[in-house]
Amino acid sequence: EDKVVQSPLSLVVHEGDTVTLNCSYEVTNFRSLLWYKQEKKAPTFLFMLTSSGIEKKSGRLSSILDKKELFSILNITATQTGDSAVYLCAVALNTGTASKLTFGTGTRLQVTL
Amino acid sequence: NAGVMQNPRHLVRRRGQEARLRCSPMKGHSHVYWYRQLPEEGLKFMVYLQKENIIDESGMPKERFSAEFPKEGPSILRIQQVVRGDSAAYFCASSHLGEGHQPQHFGDGTRLSIL
Numbered sequence: 001e002d003k004v005v006q007s008p009l010s011l012v013v014h015e016g017d018t019v020t021l022n023c024s025y026e027v028t029n030f031r032s033l034l035w036y037k038q039e040k041k042a043p044t045f046l047f048m049l050t051s052s053g054i055e056k057k058s059g060r061l062s063s064i065l066d067k068k069e070l071f072s073i074l075n076i077t078a079t080q081t082g083d084s085a086v087y088l089c090a091v092a093l094n095t096g097t098a099s100k101l102t103f104g105t106g107t108r109l110q111v112t113l
Numbered sequence: 114n115a116g117v118m119q120n121p122r123h124l125v126r127r128r129g130q131e132a133r134l135r136c137s138p139m140k141g142h143s144h145v146y147w148y149r150q151l152p153e154e155g156l157k158f159m160v161y162l163q164k165e166n167i168i169d170e171s172g173m174p175k176e177r178f179s180a181e182f183p184k185e186g187p188s189i190l191r192i193q194q195v196v197r198g199d200s201a202a203y204f205c206a207s208s209h210l211g212e213g214h215q216p217q218h219f220g221d222g223t224r225l226s227i228l
Contacts, residue, residue, distance in 0.1 A: 004155075034216055041221040042117070042204070043156070048216045088155065100146060100169060101206075101217060103155040 002027040006089050006104035013111055017079050021107045023089030024071040031094040033065055033072050034101065038086045046074070046087075079111045115139060117220035118187075119205050125226045126195050134190040134223045138207030145188045146217060147173075147180060150202040162188060192225075200227045 003026045013019055025033070032050040036043035047056045049065035049072060056063050060079075065072045076083055086106040092099035118137040126132050138145050143164050148156040158172040162182040173180065177195075182188040192199055202224050206217035 036219075042219040045216045045218060090156075100158045100161050100172070101148075101156070102158065103148075105153075105155040 002091070002093065002102045004089055004091050004102050004104040006087075006107050008107060009105070010108040011110070013079055013109070015079060015081060015111055015113055017111075018075065018077045019079060019109060021074040021076075021087050021089075021109070022071065023073070023104055025089075025091045025102075026070065027091050027093060027102060029094040030067070031092040031099050034090045034092060035063055035072075035074050036088040036090065038088055038106070039084075043088055048092075076109075079109075081111050081113065084109060084111045117142075117205055117207050117218055119203075119220035119223050121223060122221065123224045123226070125228060127228050128196060129194050132192040132195050132199070132225055134192075134203050134205075134225070135187045136190070136205030136207075136220060137187040138205075139218055142207035142209050142218075144208045145182050146206045146208075147188075147190050148204045148206065150204060150222070152201075156204060159190070195225075195227050197227050200225055 005024050007022045032048050034048045035046040047063045052067040060077045063074045086108050088106045090101040090103045120135050145162045147159040150156045160173045160180045161169040165184050177193045179191045202222045204219050204222045206219045208217045209215045
């Protein structure tokens with residue numbers, strides 16, 4: 001069975017801290033790995049990673065994929081209270097033109113003042 | 114309006130009634146996916162549709178649940194004879210036609226509550 005595991009399950013940090021969120025996976029027919037941020041509503045897309053070792057960066061967020069060890073990390077530097085959310089990792093499986101996603105249960109991040 | 118639109122945002126039904134959830138994909142997207150999120154759990158894939166076709170329904174319960182994406186109009190997820198265990202948030206996502214490496218973009222979801 002395809003599996004995506006995220007750690008930690010939850011995390012509380014102070015504003016300004018740097019955090020690293022982890023995602024490991026065991027799936028057949030891997031296509032890509034995606035990170036989403038979910039506040040109260042829609043998961044919003046952050047990154048899609050398909051190649052090992054290439055860091056993707058957007059402002060204070062960055063992510064990298066290791067296809068040999070089957071994991072990815074999401075880094076957030078200089079955290080702000082607006083970063084408080086559930087961060088979801090998902091793996092897209094190669095099932096044709098477009099792929100269904102298998103999600104982890106998420107890491108709940110709380111950034112305090 | 115560029116995003117995935119879902120309605121209603123909240124839906125309350127009594128046991129045994131029918132629930133209909135609607136999803137309009139992003140403009141230019143013809144791939145639609147439905148996911149279910151139970152409290153304290155991750156999103157679980159239910160069904161993947163293209164216009165007028167169900168491509169993959171491996172995550173959808175065999176009974177009471179059905180989905181369609183007609184040539185005109187939104188995609189519909191239909192749950193007949195709802196039970197308490199159907200209470201969840203149902204999210205729709207869409208992606209672009211013909212590109213294999215496009216991220217899925219999600220709507221705000223429909224929160225279904227069964228009394």
